[in-house]
Amino acid sequence: MCATCGxxxxxxxxxxxxxxxxxxxxxxxxEQDVLAKNDRLAERNRDWLRRHEVVAVNVxxxxxxxxxxxxxxxxxxxxxxVAVVEGDQETLLDAERIKATGVPVVQINTGAGCHxxxxxxxxxxxxxxxxxxxxxxxxxxxxxxxxxxxxxGEDRRAVVLSVTxxxxxxxxxxHMFAAADLVLLNKVDLLPYLDFDPEVFLRDVxxxxxxxxxxxxxxxxxxxxxxxxxxxxTSIASGERR
Amino acid sequence: xxxxxxTQSVVDAIVERxxxxxxxxxxxxxxxxxxxxxxSVRFCFEVVCAGTxxxxxxxxxxxxxxxxxxxxxxxxxxxxxxxxxxxxxxxNVEITAGRQLRIRSVEVA
Numbered sequence: 001m002c003a004t005c006g007x008x009x010x011x012x013x014x015x016x017x018x019x020x021x022x023x024x025x026x027x028x029x030x031e032q033d034v035l036a037k038n039d040r041l042a043e044r045n046r047d048w049l050r051r052h053e054v055v056a057v058n059v060x061x062x063x064x065x066x067x068x069x070x071x072x073x074x075x076x077x078x079x080x081x082v083a084v085v086e087g088d089q090e091t092l093l094d095a096e097r098i099k100a101t102g103v104p105v106v107q108i109n110t111g112a113g114c115h116x117x118x119x120x121x122x123x124x125x126x127x128x129x130x131x132x133x134x135x136x137x138x139x140x141x142x143x144x145x146x147x148x149x150x151x152x153g154e155d156r157r158a159v160v161l162s163v164t165x166x167x168x169x170x171x172x173x174x175h176m177f178a179a180a181d182l183v184l185l186n187k188v189d190l191l192p193y194l195d196f197d198p199e200v201f202l203r204d205v206x207x208x209x210x211x212x213x214x215x216x217x218x219x220x221x222x223x224x225x226x227x228x229x230x231x232x233x234t235s236i237a238s239g240e241r242r
Numbered sequence: 243x244x245x246x247x248x249t250q251s252v253v254d255a256i257v258e259r260x261x262x263x264x265x266x267x268x269x270x271x272x273x274x275x276x277x278x279x280x281x282s283v284r285f286c287f288e289v290v291c292a293g294t295x296x297x298x299x300x301x302x303x304x305x306x307x308x309x310x311x312x313x314x315x316x317x318x319x320x321x322x323x324x325x326x327x328x329x330x331x332x333x334n335v336e337i338t339a340g341r342q343l344r345i346r347s348v349e350v351a
Binding site (some may be wrong): 024026028029030031032033034035036037038056113114115118145146148149150171172175178207208210211 | 247252267320325344
């Protein structure tokens with residue numbers, strides 16, 4: 001039997017096109033993580049952030065969950081020294097909204113890309129040059145799937161889910177919720193109008209990720225935001241890095 | 243579609259390691275809990291390989307299942323999805339296999 005693919009000479013008839021033959025050449029063992037390069041760059045970002053005394057929070061969610069509104073409000077009201085890296089496929093719309101709050105911001109446009117990676121953050125850090133003591137929010141591309149896989153070098157991961165998306169999302173998108181340090185349940189002011197049970201949501205978050213913190217907020221109304229600012233202050237004070 | 247980035251990372255890493263050698267086959271390990279869909283990687287592979295030393299290479303994918311160890315009862319058990327629940331009822335478990343995303347080997351033409 002072939003050691004590489006398990007095929008066998010008597011496994012049956014094979015039809016082979018010339019030039020695409022299944023030659024039994026020399027097998028070279030590589031044993032390398034596919035994302036090793038991204039993870040190396042992420043460690044470099046983490047080191048850069050540590051040396052520059054910047055705490056970075058990767059903010060992830062579906063499109064429209066309220067990430068930018070949350071960050072606008074945080075920039076204006078938290079009293080924390082904030083800077084933002086915005087990630088979207090196209091447009092400067094989010095960066096313009098953040099810029100209007102008066103805090104430093106750069107926009108990454110990924111084009112066809114569905115997530116940010118460590119190289120993109122490295123370039124954004126070079127352009128933005130956040131001051132020591134800054135809380136740097138990295139607003140990832142709106143997507144509940146791909147961003148969970150790519151370490152950027154951040155210190156904390158916050159996942160925002162709005163109640164309009166439905167309570168079943170932790171079980172449907174477990175990778176994202178498994179990656180979170182904090183889950184923010186947003187738009188709770190709309191709960192009276194929706195069939196969304198926060199207790200079921202909380203139970204399912206716990207099934208996927210027993211260690212994550214969960215906060216209920218409304219970024220437009222301001223509900224629960226003091227808890228979010230408190231969580232940020234605790235994260236900064238702890239000095240723990242991923 | 244993070245599989246496109248993942249496949250690009252695979253091809254870049256192999257070209258970096260193998261230099262000019264023509265690669266006839268690639269063996270990947272994509273764990274069932276890795277968050278990467280093997281069929282999507284297969285779909286992207288041919289496109290990403292075009293114009294590189296991997297052009298026309300065969301792709302073999304091993305898909306190891308999830309395994310976990312319970313920190314409370316010390317039992318080992320198969321984990322079919324990302325809900326970390328031990329048969330004893332504890333959620334205090336450590337995922338020991340199934341998340342790997344590795345390039346195992348390549349076959350040089």
